[in-house]
Amino acid sequence: MSATEPLTATRCPVCGQKLVGKLGTNQFFCWTCFVEFHRFRDSFRVFAIDQEGGLKAVEGSWDTEKTDTKG
Numbered sequence: 744m745s746a747t748e749p750l751t752a753t754r755c756p757v758c759g760q761k762l763v764g765k766l767g768t769n770q771f772f773c774w775t776c777f778v779e780f781h782r783f784r785d786s787f788r789v790f791a792i793d794q795e796g797g798l799k800a801v802e803g804s805w806d807t808e809k810t811d812t813k814g
């Protein structure tokens with residue numbers, strides 16, 4: 744049994760990488776930029792994790808299909 748969570752096909756809405764771990768049904772964590780994001784129907788809510796372990800919502804429009812245009 745691997746200690747690593749299976750990666751999903753979901754891309755990080757922030758960096759666009761697929762190195763994403765699954766936290767819950769629609770909750771994911773990006774190992775590239777260390778943000779947590781929650782998936783809704785066609786968009787994400789992104790949360791930065793502060794030094795105290797709390798979640799801070801990141802303002803922005805995180806569309807599931809338009810991550811490639813950012814940057």
Ligand SMILES: [Zn+2]
Nearest residue numbers: 755758773776
């Ligand atoms: Zn990322």
